[in-house]
Amino acid sequence: MDAALGPPDQMAESEDDLTPMMRQYFELTRRYEDALVLFQVGDFYELFCEAAEAAARICEVTLTAREDSTGRYPMAGVPIDNAEPYIDDLLDAGYRVAVADQVEDPDEVSGVVERAVTRVVTPGTLTEDELLAGDDNNFVAALAAAGGAQGRGAGDANGTAAERGGGFGLALLDVSTGDFYATRLGDAARVRDELGRFAPAELVVGPGVAADRFDGEAFVAEYDDDAFDRERAAATVESYFGSADALAADAEVRACGALLDYAEYTRGGVAARRGDGDRDDGRRGDGDDGRLDYLNHLTRYDPREYLQLDAVALRSLEVFDQRSVHGAEGTALVDVVDETACALGRRTLTDWLRRPLTDRDAIAARHDAVGELVGDPATREDLHEHLRDVYDLERLVSRVARGRANARDLRALKDTLDVVPELRGLLADADSGKLRELRAGLDDLPEVRDLLDRAIVPDPPQELTEGGVVRDGYHDRLDDLRETERTGKRWIDDLEEHERERTGIDSLKVGHNAVHGYYIEVTNPNLDAVPEDYQRRQTLKNAERFVTPELREREDDIVRAEQRAQDLEYELFCEVRDRVADEAERVQATAQAVAALDALASFATVAATHDYARPEMGGDGIHVEGGRHPVVERTEAGFVPNDAHLTPDDRVAVITGPNMSGKSTYMRQVALVVLLAQAGSFVPAAGARLRVVDRIFTRVGASDDIAGGRSTFMVEMTELASILRAATGDSLVLLDEVGRGTSTTDGLAIARAVTEHLHDEVGATTLFATHHHELTADAEALPGAVNRHFGATRTAEGVTFEHEVREGPATASYGVEVAQTAGVPDEVVERAREFLEASDVADAAAAGREAAAEEADEHSGGRSGERAGRASAGRASADPSASRSGSESSVAAALREVDVAELTPVEALNVLNDLKRDLD
16 A cells, blocks of 8 residues: 555644644545545545545546645545546545545534545445445455464465364355354365355455465455464454354354454444554544444354365356356356345355255255245246345345445335235245245344334435424424424515515515525615615615515524424434334344245246256265256257266266267256256256265366466466365365366376276266366276266268267367368368378378387286286276287287278278288
């Protein structure tokens, strides 16, 4: 950050020489040294000195100057009424923003107006609708190292100090909704998995955490190390939830306490660190006390309770972000299964996709509910219509509890609660346990609805301090003041006609303006007829304005009544808002029930509309009949469904076939069927019987990390290493072209070793798409592996891809034909074919020599054992010439394996020449 923290030396010899306002500004910049301070001056937020220069550059606003007796200050400002877009620009540029509002009425203060920081805006603590990116959660996270490590970055470069001490505590909070989670993680890899899953906008790290290990996962923010102190953190947690006993480890307590402390700080409730390192009192600072009183639940979870999807898997499967060529731009899994009607449902559906279940009973409960709604379209459609009238209850009650809700927010809350009885009625005859459970959780809060209906007008104004918010009849004193105001205004309305009659001046007018108040206006030609009791108030070019003692008295009555009514109305509104805030926990419980109902109805709508089937959960394998890719089938005509059968006996499937034939799509669709099923959805298939998996791993697609000094191959190997370390026998692993970033020999060696390791040591259900045809021989040699391929037909016009999975290995990759289809120039394609034919001849000769050497080695008591046998079998089956030993018997065996129908004349001559050379 390049913002100035105090007055430049040349502007004032000492701080005492500054004007009171500038002294106040620079004091705030020191207290909030890690933020740009937006300093309210009238209707603008102003910045000065280097902060102004930075803001002018980032926000593209005019850089001006303020000049006083102490010097000339660069200055830039943004309008208060439209500050959010500029704040968003500053956040995007990597700044925090401290908003310093005037906390005194300028009309009631002699001297400088007091200002205080009422909120610190950071990427992870946004609550303003204008700044939040849609309806999704916006998490801020805190990470604490176990073992009491002291000093920032106290762990070694690999974070092993924390891991040896018990790992990490991770806390996640959405300040806008009140969602609050905590967990304990054993190592940095697990931390990255969870950060990838929740995608927090901001990460606060404690002492002992090497922050640079996670700066690729979220914006890493520095904060006071003292907030992670065990005793202080426990006290903070207990002040919210009564006890920290729900948290299983000290690291979790420290993470949760520090995160709450940080959230309070961003509300202006905890003083920022001073420039000299001191704090006011360690807890409270500017603004209110900063508490988030709407936080009612802290949910501790174990990641193993959910199907684990790391950032790589979420990205590869395009769960939330569309990255491949499939479909229209922006189409992801969440887009095609999202038929939710309200923001609450959208967030819950997103969370279910982010954290699918692993408990079979819980999965079945969701499937039961979806099935009932699929079978009852009338109820499903009625639910959808009513849910469309639901506002974002979680964010509404959050604003209410923070004292930032206006009258329209309260009315939206009331309108939403009015929908709840309708939803309960639609579920009155529900059979599934989940729907009955949700019906019981739908609390329409009748006393809150009644209060809001009586207190707030149906269509209130945006501003709270200008009146017209509280309904007539709600409060007797307010009604009296309003009646006084109305009576006075009616008298003034009648005054014009009365004075015209009394004075005989037909052009006489009664009016009002904000500066001079009420007046009687008489044009200059009629001034002679003005009565003696008229008192001149204002002179215009063509007229004079007057006031009478009685008009002045009435005006005073009206103004007093109007001001008192506005003040009383604001007080009454705040009382109503506080009473609603007292019921925040009940509102949040209802919001959760509404959200789950909307997500289930969305799953049911998708299932009914797009012919999804209920999966049967159980058994020991993955069996999918007529499976489809949920995204691709919506965006490409003529999608070809395919079966998938993977069992403990056939747990590794080696998939071969041409490029563009559908291998990657097939693997992804199997994974997405599993993911959707465990999220509680029906699946895009004719039928499915699925085991519950613990993790989905993907190594699909090419990417690099040039800035981090890692090539595409290095990224691939890093991801592969994570899979091999973490996968279990209950995992689903997708591998696509592993080993292609290095030489063919090295790549093949790695691919074969990985296949054997997953088969022999891990036992994971694996789909391995490859162009290494040698792997097909390994699949034949491994007892738990099978070959599958996608076929293609070569015609005079080119290659036709059949997109249908079949048993056995592919016969060719058709790479040259695909290149021709892609538009590679003909001369390049023909030259490639020449190279390919020459390569085939060379490969045949080399394989013959290798086979002969191996046979001689085995006769002399060389390599033996199961894996050596597999390697030999793989090489022998990979090419017809691989069995040549140089003897007549081996040549005869090679000839028997040659498929003459598949050889071109040139290839046949090459094979014949090579066999003759072997005999010689």
